[in-house]
Amino acid sequence: RVGKLDADMLDDELTDMLREPVASAMSLLRPGLVDRYKLEIDTGIKAILFWLSVGSHRRATYGQNLQNLTYDSGVRSFSRRIHLFGILSIGGSYAWARLVGTLSLRGWADAPQGSARNRVWRLVDRVERLVKVATVVNFLAFISTGQYKTLVERLLGLRLIYARPQMSHSVSFEFLNRQLVWHAFTEFVMFAMPLINPARARAWAVRNIRSVLRLPSAAVDPAIKALPDHVCAICFTGASEAAAGSGLAGPEASHAVNPYLTNCGHRYCYVCVQTKMMAEKEECACLRCGEHINHIYQLA
Numbered sequence: 001r002v003g004k005l006d007a008d009m010l011d012d013e014l015t016d017m018l019r020e021p022v023a024s025a026m027s028l029l030r031p032g033l034v035d036r037y038k039l040e041i042d043t044g045i046k047a048i049l050f051w052l053s054v055g056s057h058r059r060a061t062y063g064q065n066l067q068n069l070t071y072d073s074g075v076r077s078f079s080r081r082i083h084l085f086g087i088l089s090i091g092g093s094y095a096w097a098r099l100v101g102t103l104s105l106r107g108w109a110d111a112p113q114g115s116a117r118n119r120v121w122r123l124v125d126r127v128e129r130l131v132k133v134a135t136v137v138n139f140l141a142f143i144s145t146g147q148y149k150t151l152v153e154r155l156l157g158l159r160l161i162y163a164r165p166q167m168s169h170s171v172s173f174e175f176l177n178r179q180l181v182w183h184a185f186t187e188f189v190m191f192a193m194p195l196i197n198p199a200r201a202r203a204w205a206v207r208n209i210r211s212v213l214r215l216p217s218a219a220v221d222p223a224i225k226a227l228p229d230h231v232c233a234i235c236f237t238g239a240s241e242a243a244a245g246s247g248l249a250g251p252e253a254s255h256a257v258n259p260y261l262t263n264c265g266h267r268y269c270y271v272c273v274q275t276k277m278m279a280e281k282e283e284c285a286c287l288r289c290g291e292h293i294n295h296i297y298q299l300a
Contacts, residue, residue: 001146003067004160008149010063011049018045039101043094050086060163070163081156089152100124203283220290232256233287234272259299264291267299 022041023034034041053061059082060070071082103109103121111117131151138151148154224233235254258270266288273296277284284293 001143003069004064004146004149007061007063007067007069007160010066011061014049014062015042015045018049039094039097043090046090047086050090054082055086064160065163068163069160072159072161075157075159081158085152085156085158088156089150092152096128100128197279197281203280203285207283207285220288224287225289227254227288229267230255230259232259232267232269232272234268234276237287260296261299262286262293262296264289264293268296270296270298 019041022045026034026037026041049062053065054071058065059073064070071078075081103124108117108121111121134151138148138154141147142149147159149160153159224236227233227236231254235256239254256267256269259267260270260273261267262273264286266286273293277293277296282292282294285291286293
């Protein structure tokens with residue numbers, strides 16, 4: 001049972017792999033062409049794959065072949081049945097999806113009660129519900145017996161059997177385990193990243209590393225330490241990074257606007273120092289002396 005379901009998953013993955021280059025090529029022809037003919041593209045890819053595999057006397061799709069499965073050719077009129085299977089499973093699915101989509105787009109579901117359009121829509125809806133119920137019942141029967149995983153297979157009497165019964169079916173799950181671990185790790189990182197404050201995390205890491213090395217809590221750039229008192233060190237640092245090598249950054253371009261003094265006595269722009277304190281919180285340190293900033297007050 002698992003092998004048959006895995007074969008379907010492999011066939012779906014192959015269809016998805018082929019859909020991407022086809023969609024990319026068609027998107028260059030005209031915008032919106034891929035979305036308009038998505039159903040036709042998928043149906044065409046499935047039909048080509050079916051014709052190259054099952055329809056060309058291979059008796060199995062590519063996914064089924066990888067799972068050592070094949071359709072039992074011992075039934076009467078096997079060739080006719082296998083071609084009818086492709087027509088119903090691929091062509092029938094396309095025709096039904098296109099029919100439902102067209103009727104829905106033209107508003108037949110909202111037609112007046114008792115009208116011909118409304119009766120047709122109700123008939124289509126009932127048939128679709130009946131098919132869904134029959135599909136569920138067939139799947140439960142498949143889980144129980146292991147035969148006929150689709151309704152079309154059951155109607156045509158097509159059974160999947162092992163192509164080589166004596167073949168060893170041992171499977172190594174080493175690659176699968178690695179993929180699962182990596183997938184879980186990336187999902188955790190994607191979940192945790194929005195919860196992490198990069199500036200605060202960087203300040204925390206720097207403080208702890210310097211503490212282990214028995215260095216001051218924060219490194220002080222001699223150039224920043226030598227700045228005049230009226231210059232905002234945060235503005236000067238930002239301007240230097242933005243205009244590196246252009247010669248436009250300098251103390252004269254970084255005067256403190258609405259100056260505030262920190263608890264260590266150094267002057268900053270209110271917006272700059274408040275933003276830094278909000279981002280780094282208890283890890284906020286003065287750029288001039290490295291002392292922890294815990295409060296500020298306006299310069300009189």
